Structure formats: structure tokens, C-alpha cells
Amino acid sequence: xxxxxxxxxxxxxxxxxxxxxxxxxxxxxxxxxxxxxxxxxxxxxxxxxxxxxxxxxxxxxxxxxxxxxxxxxxxxxxxxxxxxxxxxxxxxxxxxxxxxxxxxxxxxxxxxxxxxxxxxxxxxxxxxxxxxxxxxxxxxxxxxxxxxxxxxxxxxxxxxxxxxxxxxxxxxxxxxxxxxxxxxxxxxxxxxxxxxxxxxxxxxxxxxxxxxxxxxxxxxxxxxxxxxxxxxxxxxxxxxxxxxxxxxxxxxxxxxxxxxxxxxxxxxxxxxxxxxxxxxxxxxxxxxxxxxxxxxxxxxxxxxxxxxxxxxxxxxxxxxxxxxxxxxxxxxxxxxxxxxxxxxxxxxxxxxxxxxxxxxxxxxxxxxxxxxxxxxxxxxxxxxxxxxxxxxxxxxxxxxxxxxxxxxxxxxxxxxxxxxxxxxxxxxxxxxxxxxxxxxxxxxxxxxxxxxxxxxxxxxxxxxxxxxxxxxxxxxxxxxxxxxxxxxxxxxxxxxxxxxxxxxxxxxxxxxxxxxxxxxxxxxxxxxxxxxxxxxxxxxxxxxxxxxxxxxxxxxxxxxxxxxxxxxxxxxxxxxxxxxxxxxxxx
Amino acid sequence: xxxxxxxxxxxxxxxxxxxxxxxxxxxxxxxxxxxxxxxxxxxxxxxxxxxxxxxxxxxxxxxxxxxxxxxxxxxxxxxxxxxxxxxxxxxxxxxxxxxxxxxxxxxxxxxxxxxxxxxxxxxxxxxxxxxxxxxxxxxxxxxxxxxxxxxxxxxxxxxxxxxxxxxxxxxxxxxxxxxxxxxxxxxxxxxxxxxxxxxxxxxxxxxxxxxxxxxxxxxxxxxxxxxxxxxxxxxxxxxxxxxxxxxxxxxxxxxxxxxxxxxxxxxxxxxxxxxxxxxxxxxxxxxxxxxxxxxxxxxxxxxxxxxxxxxxxxxxxxxxxxxxxxxxxxxxxxxxxxxxxxxxxxxxxxxxxxxxxxxxxxxxxxxxxxx
Numbered sequence: 038x039x040x041x042x043x044x045x046x047x048x049x050x051x052x053x054x055x056x057x058x059x060x061x062x063x064x065x066x067x068x069x070x071x072x073x074x075x076x077x078x079x080x081x082x083x084x085x086x087x088x089x090x091x092x093x094x095x096x097x098x099x100x101x102x103x104x105x106x107x108x109x110x111x112x113x114x115x116x117x118x119x120x121x122x123x124x125x126x127x128x129x130x131x132x133x134x135x136x137x138x139x140x141x142x143x144x145x146x147x148x149x150x151x152x153x154x155x156x157x158x159x160x161x162x163x164x165x166x167x168x169x170x171x172x173x174x175x176x177x178x179x180x181x182x183x184x185x186x187x188x189x190x191x192x193x194x195x196x197x198x199x200x201x202x203x204x205x206x207x208x209x210x211x212x213x214x215x216x217x218x219x220x221x222x223x224x225x226x227x228x229x230x231x232x233x234x235x236x237x238x239x240x241x242x243x244x245x246x247x248x249x250x251x252x253x254x255x256x257x258x259x260x261x262x263x264x265x266x267x268x269x270x271x272x273x274x275x276x277x278x279x280x281x282x283x284x285x286x287x288x289x290x291x292x293x294x295x296x297x298x299x300x301x302x303x304x305x306x307x308x309x310x311x312x313x314x315x316x317x318x319x320x321x322x323x324x325x326x327x328x329x330x331x332x333x334x335x336x337x338x339x340x341x342x343x344x345x346x347x348x349x350x351x352x353x354x355x356x357x358x359x360x361x362x363x364x365x366x367x368x369x370x371x372x373x374x375x376x377x378x379x380x381x382x383x384x385x386x387x388x389x390x391x392x393x394x395x396x397x398x399x400x401x402x403x404x405x406x407x408x409x410x411x412x413x414x415x416x417x418x419x420x421x422x423x424x425x426x427x428x429x430x431x432x433x434x435x436x437x438x439x440x441x442x443x444x445x446x447x448x449x450x451x452x453x454x455x456x457x458x459x460x461x462x463x464x465x466x467x468x469x470x471x472x473x474x475x476x477x478x479x480x481x482x483x484x485x486x487x488x489x490x491x492x493x494x495x496x497x498x499x500x501x502x503x504x505x506x507x508x509x510x511x512x513x514x515x516x517x518x519x520x521x522x523x524x525x526x527x528x529x530x531x532x533x534x535x536x537x538x539x540x541x542x543x544x545x546x547x548x549x550x551x552x553x554x555x556x557x558x559x560x561x562x563x564x565x566x567x568x569x570x571x572x573x574x575x576x577x578x579x580x581x582x583x584x585x586x587x588x589x590x591x592x593x594x595x596x597x598x599x600x601x602x603x604x605x606x607x608x609x610x611x612x613x614x615x616x617x618x619x620x621x622x623x624x
Numbered sequence: 625x626x627x628x629x630x631x632x633x634x635x636x637x638x639x640x641x642x643x644x645x646x647x648x649x650x651x652x653x654x655x656x657x658x659x660x661x662x663x664x665x666x667x668x669x670x671x672x673x674x675x676x677x678x679x680x681x682x683x684x685x686x687x688x689x690x691x692x693x694x695x696x697x698x699x700x701x702x703x704x705x706x707x708x709x710x711x712x713x714x715x716x717x718x719x720x721x722x723x724x725x726x727x728x729x730x731x732x733x734x735x736x737x738x739x740x741x742x743x744x745x746x747x748x749x750x751x752x753x754x755x756x757x758x759x760x761x762x763x764x765x766x767x768x769x770x771x772x773x774x775x776x777x778x779x780x781x782x783x784x785x786x787x788x789x790x791x792x793x794x795x796x797x798x799x800x801x802x803x804x805x806x807x808x809x810x811x812x813x814x815x816x817x818x819x820x821x822x823x824x825x826x827x828x829x830x831x832x833x834x835x836x837x838x839x840x841x842x843x844x845x846x847x848x849x850x851x852x853x854x855x856x857x858x859x860x861x862x863x864x865x866x867x868x869x870x871x872x873x874x875x876x877x878x879x880x881x882x883x884x885x886x887x888x889x890x891x892x893x894x895x896x897x898x899x900x901x902x903x904x905x906x907x908x909x910x911x912x913x914x915x916x917x918x919x920x921x922x923x924x925x926x927x928x929x930x931x932x933x934x935x936x937x938x939x940x941x942x943x944x945x946x947x948x949x950x951x952x953x954x955x956x957x958x959x960x961x962x963x964x965x966x967x968x969x970x971x972x973x974x975x976x977x978x979x980x981x982x983x984x985x986x987x988x989x990x991x992x993x994x995x
Binding site for chain 2: 100117175182184185292305307310311312314393394401416471478479483487571574575583586593
């Protein structure tokens with residue numbers, strides 16, 4: 038059964054089963070299949086293939102290669118792995134399911150209703166996503182530690198709540214880890230990805246349902262949300278894979294209670310001396326298998342369905358009316374979640390950056406600007422800032438072009454290799470950043486272009502674009518699925534060339550979605566450490582490398598200051614991107 | 625946002641970070657003093673090259689102070705690559721396999737220096753690179769000789785050596801005299817009240833296991849770490865903050881700079897040197913080596929000489945906040961960290977332990993904790 042069918046579609050005349058309605062334009066001759074596959078496969082597949090090949094190399098590091106199963110056995114025949122797999126899956130499934138429910142509700146309220154303060158709430162969610170996880174998690178420790186956490190101290194003051202000296206909340210627990218992920222990354226990320234899709238919702242589809250007698254909530258559940266399937270499914274899959282790879286929060290909150298996760302095993306092999314990248318790759322390959330399987334499930338779920346919301350007929354994104362009381366109740370609910378889940382820990386990070394010692398309010402003269410002064414006066418700061426801006430803007434511009442091109446190939450073209458391209462575009466998200474970085478290092482050093490690619494910002498830009506490919510491509514795909522090909526057809530009939538059609542019709546329609554792609558790509562470029570650490574040089578290192586220094590040396594305060602600075606940078610970019618792209622499809 | 629911009633303006637207007645000028649102690653030997661001609665030739669050749677590339681620990685003070693001091697002294701740029709040793713080694717190996725030799729000098733800890741750089745034959749002869757005889761004179765060194773750690777005594781030298789804080793107690797929870805040695809930790813009242821740096825990972829925690837296995841036995845290690853339910857963490861700051869706040873009463877193998885900083889802030893911590901076993905000594909990140917096929921061999925040699933002379937050695941140890949191996953360099957380190965000549969120490973940088981014993985200790989701890 039299809040959803041999101043344009044409301045004035047007339048029943049098609051009976052056709053033979055073999056006849057197919059022409060849905061996509063033809064894209065070039067057969068050789069295009071090979072060229073596209075080689076380009077995408079080369080960029081994505083080569084580093085991954087090198088990593089997998091190395092995982093079978095059991096020779097001494099630096100010595101002659103010898104091939105065997107030793108690394109795979111060492112990785113998987115490990116008594117800790119079974120427990121780690123169980124912990125990882127339960128954490129990942131739990132937080133993905135909860136986050137999807139919360140994010141869909143938040144995105145619907147912000148983008149599709151007349152709830153007041155939607156833009157502010159959306160901005161706060163972006164801010165939560167921008168702040169690095171380490172200072173944010175430490176903020177939650179200060180709030181939720183069972184003995185000295187501020188929230189616990191407040192709750193224990195209430196008679197009957199919790200025993201003296203401990204609880205009732207405990208951040209060092211399964212649910213503590215889930216909560217920190219939900220508020221720090223999963224819900225904000227999903228909401229940011231899904232909101233543009235909701236903004237392109239055509240109210241005429243909902244009106245048709247209401248005319249047939251459906252209630253407001255039934256319409257939302259059976260019409261609006263199903264039409265958003267591509268974006269929701271993509272957000273869910275991406276978040277699930279990221280949850281499998283996550284380890285920083287688990288390291289801080291899970292290690293004290295013996296809760297280890299799968300990615301911790303990978304992280305330990307990478308950090309060992311000598312580093313065992315072969316074993317780490319063997320373990321990491323499980324993500325690749327899972328990702329390939331999920332990408333097939335994704336394509337299967339969308340096959341044969343229409344998700345067009347913006348067509349050649351009248352478009353309206355008139356918001357759903359919640360009622361005079363309802364809109365304020367909804368706002369209060371969202372605000373409560375965001376205040377507790379986002380503003381509180383983010384506030385701690387900001388305050389922490391001005392403290393002599395993070396979270397120690399009872400020191401004599403607990404506040405200082407020394408950490409900001411030392412950060413801004415760092416001899417590396419200016420060059421790293423310029424590198425960061427170059428990396429961020431470069432990755433965003435290049436990434437937008439690549440992701441839009443891939444989206445068009447996968448959604449609009451009739452290339453026989455588009456399914457393979459779709460799977461390849463998913464792959465980079467399944468590879469842990471440090472391993473992807475190593476694979477790209479081998480690629481860069483192995484080509485004649487290494488003087489151009491290695492040790493400079495260009496190489497870092499390419500690495501970021503590849504690393505972020507899954508997210509960017511899925512966002513572009515989701516946007517393209519919602520826009521009818523009739524619009525291009527109409528433009529062509531009126532005499533517009535392909536370039537004109539793209540510039541004057543498609544890009545403005547895709548604007549809000551592309552703004553989302555740009556923001557997430559920029560954030561990824563600015564915050565990334567694991568992808569750039571092996572590829573950067575003294576001249577090209579960005580500000581994120583300073584974060585590595587601060588976390589290594591336990592300099593939380595300076596780390597918090599840098600986190601705030603990077604977040605301000607990302608927030609400014611986000612505002613600029615939104616201003617350029619616009620947030621509404623209305624004229 | 626306006627506040628951040630204001631700080632940005634203030635920071636930039638204030639210029640770069642304050643840079644400590646290297647202060648050479650009165651009477652300390654000057655680099656190349658007894659081979660002035662050779663020294664001057666080396667300086668000229670190094671200045672001709674103009675650059676030296678070194679890797680080192682990703683600590684801000686070292687990254688800022690070391691290059692600035694050397695550059696000011698000789699007019700040679702120092703490109704400092706800070707990072708985790710394991711990651712830097714992987715990068716270097718890939719470069720070398722591609723025929724690229726980008727690095728001149730190594731500064732770091734023993735794990736990677738011994739098990740990767742030395743084992744794969746990346747190191748040049750550091751002893752032969754020293755200029756003159758004075759630099760090797762016995763009175764210049766705490767141990768009576770220039771300290772080399774590799775078996776040949778030619779490739780890996782120690783710029784630093786100190787005693788890490790073995791036991792750190794929260795003085796609000798542990799009374800004076802309650803804990804004086806390792807065996808006091810087996811008291812049931814400390815069960816669940818201790819934290820340690822994870823001995824299953826690369827780092828100081830595994831060194832403690834090596835010490836305890838040699839001074840006592842495996843039974844003691846099991847009774848302590850498993851029996852007393854010691855919490856094992858990897859983040860130094862989380863360990864120390866938890867100790868300060870009273871989440872734990874006793875810390876094992878804490879980071880010396882973090883402990884010193886907390887004590888300076890007036891927080892209730894105290895370092896205990898156990899009296900029922902030899903104390904441990906280590907060099908931390910203070911090992912120095914020359915990379916073979918260096919792109920700037922003369923600048924590398926000059927840099928290495930400077931770091932082993934009093935002048936550069938002081939800059940390094942002050943920036944890293946550890947103790948020098950030179951007898952004529954005093955950085956004002958805490959008393960517990962200084963190597964006492966009348967004490968016998970267990971050396972965590974003993975070659976046998978670094979190349980084999982530490983890995984065995986880590987594996988054994990993994991087995992114990994997976995049971």
C-alpha cells in the first residue's frame with residue numbers, strides 16, 4: 038500500500054503487469070554505471086578493503102606480511118566480547134527506540150504545529166548536539182552522582198525520597214548511560230534530521246484525511262508519520278550504528294560498574310602497545326556486515342512506495358492547530374525536556390569553563406578566566422582556528438555537492454548500479470573513525486597525489502566528506518524523495534534547461550534540507566578527532582586536536598572552554614545556513 | 625557570544641601565552657663547553673636545516689614551552705607532533721613503508737619507544753650523537769651516569785626519573801597512620817572504597833601489578849584488586865575527582881601532576897609511600913631517542929644534546945612537571961617524587977619488564993577480571 042499519494046491523482050487505466058510507469062529520467066549511457074560505481078567504490082571501498090586485508094595480516098608489525106585468522110580469533114575468542122556484545126545491543130536498541138519516539142514527537146511539534154517557541158527549541162537541540170560529549174558527560178556526573186550529585190542532594194531534601202547519603206538517581210547505571218546519550222546526542226541528532234522532512238509535509242494530505250473523518254492525532258499517526266518514513270528510518274539506522282560505535286560516555290559511566298561495550302574492545306586494541314589494528318578491524322567488521330544488512334532492509338522498506346509531498350500542484354505547509362491551551366501545554370512539555378536534558382548540562386559546561394576546578398564550587402575563589410585566556414592565547418590557536426574554518430567550510434561545500442549528487446543517482450537515476458552506490462554510501466558510518474583514518478592514510482601515502490592529499494587540509498576535507506557520507510546522503514535522499522519529478526518535467530516543458538531547473542526550482546525547494554546537511558557536515562568537520570589525528574600535520578591540525586590534548590591531560594576546564602567555543606562556531610554557521618537556505622517552502 | 629568575543633579580543637591583545645625563559649642553574653655545565661668547535665659546527669649545520677620535527681606527549685605545557693625555548697635559543701623551528709604514542713607510531717610506520725621519513729626525534733614513554741620504535745629498528749645511535757665528554761660526566765647525573773634504558777645503552781636515554789604517587793588517600797576518610805603500607809589495603813573496611821588506574825590497559829596501572837607480583841605474589845594481587853573490589857578506571861581526572869569527593873577513600877597509581885594540582889588547591893589528599901615494599905620509579909614520557917634517516921639530522925642532534933644538557937633538560941622537566949635525571953637540574957618537584965639515593969627502587973622501565981613483563985601482567989589481570 039502506498040502512502041503520501043498526491044491528493045488529485047486519478048486512477049491509472051489498467052495496464053499489463055509488465056508495463057511500468059515512467060518515474061525517473063534516464064541518466065546517460067551504460068558506461069555511466071561503471072564510472073559512478075568506480076568513483077564511489079574507489080573512494081569508500083579502497084580504505085575499507087585495505088583495512089580488511091590488513092586484518093588477515095598476522096605478521097609482526099613492520100615486518101613481512103603473513104596471512105591467517107589469528108587476528109579474528111584473538112578478537113572474537115575473548116571472554117569479554119560476549120558480555121560486551123549484549124551490553125552494546127541492549128543499550129543501542131533501547132536508546133534508539135526511545136529516541137525515535139521522542140524525536141518524532143518533538144519534530145512534529147516544532148515543524149508541523151503552531152506550538153510557540155519552535156525555532157528556539159530547535160536551536161537548543163542543535164546546541165546540545167554541538168557540545169562535545171566529554172564535558173557534557175562530566176556535567177551529568179556532577180548532577181547525577183549517587184552521593185554528591187546536585188540533583189540527588191535536591192531530591193534527598195524532599196521527605197521520603199531516597200535514603201540518606203545516596204540516590205535516588207544514579208548516573209553510573211544502564212539507564213544513566215541511556216539518559217546521557219538521549220539528551221546529549223541521539224534525540225538532538227534525530228530531531229535535526231527529521232525536522233526538514235516534516236517541514237516539507239503537504240497539509241493537503243492531512244486535510245484529505247480530516248475530511249474523511251480522521252482525528253488530528255490519527256492523521257498524524259497514519260498519514261504524517263508514514264510519509265516521513267525515509268527520514269525517520271534513516272535517522273534511526275544512523276543513530277543505532279553510532280550507538281554501537283560509541284564508547285566515550287560508556288568509558289566514564291560504565292567502567293566504574295563493570296559495564297563494558299563492544300567498541301571499548303576495539304578502542305583497547307587500538308591503544309595497546311604495539312597497536313593491534315588488525316584485531317581492531319576484525320572486531321569492527323561486524324559493524325560493516327550489520328550496516329550492509331540494514332541498508333538492504335531500508336531499501337526494502339521503501340520499495341514501491343511514494344513519499345512525495347511537494348508536487349507541481351498547490352503546496353501548503355499550514356501548521357496544525359493545537360488549540361489555545363494545547364499549544365502552550367506542548368511548549369511546556371518540550372521546554373521541560375530541553376531544560377532538564379539539554380540546558381542544565383550545557384549550562385554546567387559553560388560554568389565549568391570559568392571554574393578553577395570543574396564542579397568544585399566550594400574552593401576559595403572558584404571562578405577564573407584563566408582557562409579562556411590560556412586557550413585563546415595558545416600559540417597554536419590562530420592557525421588551528423583557520424584550519425578549522427577551512428576544514429569546516431571546505432567539507433561542507435564539497436560534501437553538499439557529493440551528497441546531492443549521490444542522492445540524485447540513488448533516487449532519480451535509472452543506473453543499474455544505484456543500489457550498489459546506496460550500500461556503498463552507508464558503509465563509512467560503520468567503520469570506527471580511527472580505523473577509517475588509518476585506511477585513508479594508507480590510500481593517501483600509496484598514491485602519486487600524496488603531496489596534495491597528505492598532511493594538509495585538502496586531505497582532511499576528503500576524509501571528513503567520506504566519513505560523513507552516510508548521514509549527508511540519507512538527508513539528501515530523504516529530501517529528494519519528497520519532491521515530485523513533475524516539477525522538473527514542467528520546467529523542461531516550459532523551456533528551462535537542466536542547470537536552470539536545478540538552480541531555480543530544485544535548490545530552493547531543497548534549501549531547508551540542505552541547510553540541515555550543511556550544519557551536520559560542518560559540525561562533523563569541526564568536532565572530529567579520530568578521523569583527523571592520523572592525517573593532520575603540524576601545519577594542518579585543527580582545533581579538535583587541542584581537545585585531544587585536554588582530555589589526555591585531564592584539563593577539563595580548558596576542554597569545556599574549547600567545547601563552548603566550537604559550539605558557538607557551529608551555532609553561528611547554523612544560523613547563517615538557515616538564513617541562506619530559508620526554513621519555509623512558502624514564498 | 626559577546627562574552628566569548630570579548631575574551632577572544634583580550635586573549636589576542638594580550639599576545640601569546642606567557643613563555644618561561646629557560647633558567648640555567650648556576651654552575652651547571654653548558655652544552656658543548658668542552659668541544660666548542662664541534663658544537664659551533666653542529667649549531668651552524670642545524671641552523672642551515674632550520675627545522676626539527678619531534679613527537680611527544682599531547683600536553684599543552686610541553687607543546688608550548690619546549691619549542692619556544694629551543695627556537696629562541698638557536699633560531700630553529702620545532703614542529704611538535706603531540707599525540708598518543710600508539711597513534712603516532714602507526715602514522716610513522718605507514719610513512720616509512722611509503723618511503724617517507726618525516727620525523728627527527730622521539731620523546732615519549734617506554735611502551736611505544738621499546739616495543740615499536742626500537743623493536744622495528746627505527747632508532748639511531750643517541751650516545752654517539754652527544755657532543756663532547758662533559759655531557760656524560762658522572763657528577764651531572766643522579767645515578768652517576770647518563771641513563772640509557774635500552775640493552776646496548778645507545779639508543780634510548782631518560783631525561784626524567786621520578787617516583788609516582790603509589791597511594792593517595794582522602795584525608796577526611798583515612799586517619800593519620802591508618803594506611804602506611806600495601807597490606808593495610810586488605811583491611812575489610814576499605815572494601816569497595818578504592819580506585820586504581822586500570823592495570824589491563826597501557827599506562828601506570830600495569831606497572832603496579834609488576835611491582836606487587838615481584839614484591840609479594842599473585843595471591844596478594846587477587847586479594848587486593850578482586851577481593852577488595854577496587855574500581856578500575858582509565859580517566860585520570862575521574863579517578864582524582866572521585867577521590868577528592870569521597871566516592872573513594874584510597875587511590876592507587878594516580879597521575880602525579882593531577883595529584884599535585886589538587887593538593888595545591890587545598891583539596892584533602894595526601895600521598896603515602898608504602899613502607900612494606902620497594903617504592904617504584906619511572907620515567908613517564910621522559911624518554912628520548914633519535915629517529916634514523918632523519919630529514920634534519922643536524923637539527924635533531926642539536927635538539928637531543930640540548931635536552932640532555934642542563935638548559936634544555938630543565939625546560940622539559942618543568943613543562944612536564946616531573947623530575948630530572950640530571951643532578952644539576954632541580955625543578956622544585958614534590959618530595960615524594962624525588963628519587964632518594966638511599967632507597968632501593970623497583971624500576972618500571974626495566975627493559976625486561978617493559979618488553980615482556982608488563983604485557984604478561986596486563987594479560988593476567990584480564991584473565992583475573994574475566995573469571
